[in-house]
Amino acid sequence: MEESKAQKQIQQLTNKIERYNYQYYVMDDPEISDFEYDKLLHELIALEEQFPQFASETSPTRRVGGAALNTFAPVRHEVQMGSLQDVFDPQELIAFDERVRDKVEKPVYIVEPKIDGLSVSLEYRDGKFFRGSTRGDGITGEDVSENLKTVGSIPMTLTKPLPLLEVRGEVYMPRTSFEKVVARQIENEEEPFKNPRNAAAGSLRQKDSRITATRGLDIFVFNIQRIEGTEIFSHKQSLEYLKELGFKVIPSFKSFINIQDAICEIRSIGENRYGYAFDIDGAVIKVDDFAQRNQLGATAKFPRWAVAFKYPPEEKETTLLNIEIKVGRTGALTPTAVFEPITLAGTTVSRAVLHNQDFINEKGISIGDRIIVRKAGDIIPEVVSVAKHQEGAVPYQISNICPSCGSIAEREEDQAALRCVNMACPAQVARNIVHFASRDAMDIDGLGPKIVHALIDAGYVKSTADLYGLDIQKVISIERMGEKSAQNLMTALDKSKTRDLSRLLYALGIRGIGQRAAQLLAQHFGNIDDLLAADAQEISQIEGFGGIMAQSVVDFFALKENQKLLARLRDAGINMYGEKKVSRDTLGGKTFVLTGTLPTLTRNEAKEKIEQAGGKVSSSVSKKTDYVVAGEDAGSKLTKATSLGIEIIDEAGLLQLLENQ
Structure with missing residues (x-):
């Protein structure tokens, strides 16, 4: 194909796909089937691969995510992304109205739902998406452009080529997407997200935008931060104009000329909050006219022209009928409350995790009790307390017999959970294999829970080592496994043999050894044989390791079953070496405490930087603390540090320490 023809076809396909994206994601009115859409997208992908010089940075093909990023660059906001003052009582809304009317005449209010998500800025130049960033501390955020490109409702090209436009929106995870993500996490025995807001924040800060693309994120735009090329005079006008430009704006906004009608609308939003497909944590009331907003001004922390009304969580009483015990990947026996069905946050629930025996004892939970239940983050059911005990009730005791295999379950010192000690326990085998194959472990693409269970049921796999004894014919024989899928799985298994030792150590599921601890082990010892030769004392000398973690490693490799497993993995050709890294020692063993939200670094990222430079991060402030790194909303730790003269x-000071010392 000639270049001129290819360029024209790429542009036509781009325009067509963007129109379909708008109809699907913004208008919720798809024009074509998913099959037809996928055909067009694959046609565009093929053309862009053949003629990369014509592939735009804002191409619809970027929706599926691109290469992994090493870091998020800081972005200084030209217009500060502030927060609103929270109110919790209608009387506070009346007081707000009185303050407004003291300054301006005949204000019109806009009331809209307050989306529980993550605030972002979207910047456009000449009508094209230029950059997207997080709110951060309101002054400096992070560049998450590649991840935002995967959000289908964000237009890459505006309907009008404005010279400059910056808008503010709220990225959120719809409830259906959240439930799917949590279900996958629970299936893989990962720590599930607490609520959709945390899930949205975690997904938007993924270093690999391909992961973000799988999370089903969405956005509502609710404010114009900067604009060139036209004038806007009110909030309502701005929302209508943003619609014209192709944005998905905040839903069901309404205007009112008196506070009582506005309060009725806020009450109505609260009563119907569970009818939305997404989480809201309140309603926002804003003065509509921009000139009046300028008259009202702002305090040091909040604008005087808007407040956010927050709704309390919904709690209901029900009867606890039973407590069921599930055996997890590590053998932990996890109790689940089964109660009379109740409606919470718009859905019927009848089960809630009780965590462990300590949790049950703390709340004094007995079968037959009247219990108070709510949904954490309006999603995950949790038992809050006991409203009324039955006469003579005693707290439920988890049996020390594993319900899956009948073996003894033990509670180790300093551990909250009872654990089945039988390594061959059927309930543990499948979960061990799923964990072994997970993305952060050996990353065996295509080996999800359903395939694992099918392989076990067929008798092909009884341990992780059996995975490497599979052949194409066995895999093809699994139900719904075609030849191409089977070949892909065999390729993924072969590729997993080259993973770094740290991946293998994490994949083995050693109790208490997460990704970071596995990396430290691999970096310190460099190979599996040196690690096997080490005792607990030597391992505990690694910065970040304690005696319990070190002993857990030694105990794991002391078991004959695990020695046999390791030998089989070695025979299968699994890599047993890691990159032995020597970290800088610029911080010379100094102790840091992190508090508040940092502008560009997450807590884990700051911790990792400190530890790599030889420093130590503590969770509490004491006289031994050398530095307290304080971000936005720093709390009692900052107060204590001040009193101790620490x-x-x-964040800037921390980065300077890392660079200069």
């Missing part, structure tokens, strides 16, 4: 620095 040096307090911000």
Whole structure:
């Protein structure tokens, strides 16, 4: 194909796909089937691969995610992304109205739902998406453009080529997407997200935008931060104009000329909050006219022209009928409350995790009790307390017999959970294999829970080592496994043999050894044989390791079953070496405490940087603390550090320490 023809076809396909994206994601009115859409997208992908010089940075093909990023660059907001003052009582809304009317005449209010998500800025130049960033501390955020490109409702090209436009929106995870993500996490025995807001924040900060693309994120745009090329005079006008430009704007906004009608609308939003497909944590009331907003101004923390009304969580009483015990990947026996069905947050629930025996004892939970239940983050059911005990009730005791295999379950010192000690326990085998194959472990693409269970049921796999004894014919024989899928799985298994030792150590599921601990082990010892030769004392000398973690490693490799497993994995050709890294020692063993939200670094990222430079991160402030790194909303730790005379620095100060020492 000639270049000129290819360029024209790429542009035509781009325009067509963007129109279909708008109809699907913004208008919720798809024009074509998913099959037809996928055909067009694959046609565009093929053309862009053949003629990369014509592939735009805002191409619809970027929706599926691109290469992994090493870091998120800081972005300084030209217009500060502030927060709103929270109110919790209608009387506070009346007081707000009185303050407004003291300054301006005849204000019109806009009331809209407050989306429980993550605030972002979207910037456009000449009508094209230029950059997207997080709110951060309101002044400096992070560049998450590649991840935002995967959000289908964000237009890459505006309907009008404005010279400059910056808008603010709320990225959120719809409830259906959240439930799917949590279900996958629970299936893989990962720590599930607490609520859709945390899930949205975690997904938007993924270093690999391909992961973000799988999370089903969405956005509502609710504010114009900067604009060139036209004038806007009110909030309502701005929302209508943003619609014209192709944005998905905040839903069901309404205007009112008196506070009582506005309060009725806020009450109505609260009563119908569970009818939305997404989480809201309140309603926002804003003065509509921009000139009046300028008259009202702002305090040091909040604008005077808007407040956010917050709704309390819904709690209901029900009867506890039973407690069921599930055996997890590590053998932990997890109790689940089964109660009379109740409606919470718009759905019927009848089960809630009780965590462990300590949780049951703390709340004094007995079968037959009247219990108070709510949904954490309006999604995950949890038992809050006991409303009324039956006469003579005693707290439920988890049996020390494994319900899956009948073996003894033990509670180790300093551990909250009872654990089945039988390594061959059927309930543990499948979960061990799923964990072994997971993305952060050996990353065996295509080996999900359903395939694992099918392989076990067929008798092909009884341990992780059996995976490497599979052949194409066995895999093809699994139900719904075609030849191409089978070949892909065999390729993924072969590829997993080259993973770094740290991946293998994490994949083995050693109790208490997460990704970071596995990396430290691999970096310190460099190969599996040196690790096997080490005792608990030597392992505990690694910075970040304690005696319990070190002993857990030694105990794991001391078991004959695990020695046989390791030998079989070695025979299968699994890599047993890691990159032995020597970290800088610029911080010379100094102790840091992190508090508040940092502008560009997550808590884990800051911790990792400190530890790599030889420092130590503590969770509490004491006289032994050398520095407290304080971010936005720093709390009691900052107060205590001040009273003890400990040096307090911000993120910039920390980065300077890392660079200069």
